[in-house]
Amino acid sequence: MRPTTQLPRRLPRRVEIVEVGPRDGLQNEPRAISTAEKLELVRLALEAGVGAVQVTAFVHPRWVPQMADAEEVGRGLGELARRPGDEVARDRPAVRCSALVPNLKGYQRAVAAGVKAVDYVLSASDAFNRRNLNQSIAESLRELEQVARAAADDRVALRADISAAFHSPFEGAIAPARLAGVARQAASLGVGEVGLSDTDGFADPLAVGAGVEAVLAGTSLQVEQLALHLHDTCGRAIANVMAGLEVGVRRFDASAGGLGGCPYSPGASGNLATEDLVLLLHDLGIETGIDLDRMLDAAAYALQFSARPYQGHALRVKRPELFRQA
């Protein structure tokens, strides 16, 4: 008998999952998905017990035609809340639903549509920031300052999403200190939550752990204020979740059915599938508040929108009949 070499891991007891399928999952799908279909996906996710949903993006419809109905989705949330007899109504979905905004104009559109929580996107990679947002990181931070001021006045919850936080398709590995620098500036503007995105899915678990550690060590942000947004391009999404859990992260984005992907990354597969994340967390004994079976219903619904074969895993395992060839 020898002593064990590993310290017992202390993982969080509860994790919150942010369902991003209606936005990140659908934005690059070729066929037009109706507002009603998007709202049905939101409803299914909320009914499964998902605590937060990113429902749309207030971006220019020329760049992302799929999100051209952002106002209708925002207004639809209000109607969802008013549906009689619907258990979702009691949870006031408008409060638990956020929208991505790339700039102040997008923010103003979101607020006008009744959205109460916004995700402002910038990047730790200057090249990625320029390609995705057509401005430098410094310019994005100046605009974030305006958005943060408006959000404080409007009592709108604000999260800053740092894309390419660990790896950039244009620059390769992002130094943890550089990520921490961007996060520090965002935090200094009063942002309440920061999302760290492995946008192209090339980060490895050591990079994710080091990046989160650098943000915790180099900013005023507490681990409760962080979220991780992971893609499964290289089959590492679950490994990167583990790396995040080990440093205390307890909020993760995921997409029903694994829909989505980074348009700048060759062969990039989708987001971490929500159902895969729920299955993992439950196996680890971590609470999510989500009913896996109802989440599988949401994933099966989401899958019909995808032009690609299923990229997740749990649906294939738990609902093999969906994948049997005729």
Place this chain on the structure above:
Amino acid sequence: MRPTTQLPRRLPRRVEIVEVGPRDGLQNEPRAISTAEKLELVRLALEAGVGAVQVTAFVHPRWVPQMADAEEVGRGLGELARRPGDEVARDRPAVRCSALVPNLKGYQRAVAAGVKAVDYVLSASDAFNRRNLNQSIAESLRELEQVARAAADDRVALRADISAAFHSPFEGAIAPARLAGVARQAASLGVGEVGLSDTDGFADPLAVGAGVEAVLAGTSLQVEQLALHLHDTCGRAIANVMAGLEVGVRRFDASAGGLGGCPYSPGASGNLATEDLVLLLHDLGIETGIDLDRMLDAAAYALQFSARPYQGHALRVKRPELFRQA
């Protein structure tokens, strides 16, 4: 600034990958794959720098028709070694190639065919052992004793592969102490190496870490004598590799193109793809001795044998042209 909460991880500097595509990858494929095709896959893996290949299984052809040419594959390795001008020849593939044997008869067939390394398979799950091998674990251990004695006489390297080491499709989670008990009995018979298999791919990283720790604490086996064999059914293969690396494991099975899968598990996807594992390890700064680009050639070759779409990741990322629809 706060101190970091995570200990620096000490991962192994070098990892050996055992390519199991020619055996585990192909055994359930519906179309008959020729001996020449199997040997070409072995050759491509060896040329990529893979240190060890599991080339076939000496099982009854009624149960696994795809392995009916085990003798021809065994003899073909000798011819591979004699091919003039082939750089593989210098590495004497017969020495680096192993074959699975389910019993003493299979062992005798393997040795008669010139195989110098065998993998004897049993399980930590009694139900799995009965279903897969038609006998109890105790009976498998008694037969292992005979195989171990013969292997010592014949100077044949012997590895014991413990299937369903962490999770069984019939019994669920396997207690680490139970796994350690089977490993301890195998080690007491003089087995030089033990493989721990997440056969159905349902283990989570905590289970893998706990299982390896229990084996190290409860047997005479050193970590150098262990190998992990992981499936990606739930998208956790890479996370489980990380769990293994963290407890010092430095030998992993993988299958070119991610071929293979557990026939008893609904919707089970394939083995961990060798190319995904190589990409991960190189990103982590761990040596493998494998040229990723040539490994991708082997994976692309292997993929033609698969009746399923590609289940790995690195080939899609690095060779997107293979996946473009016409």
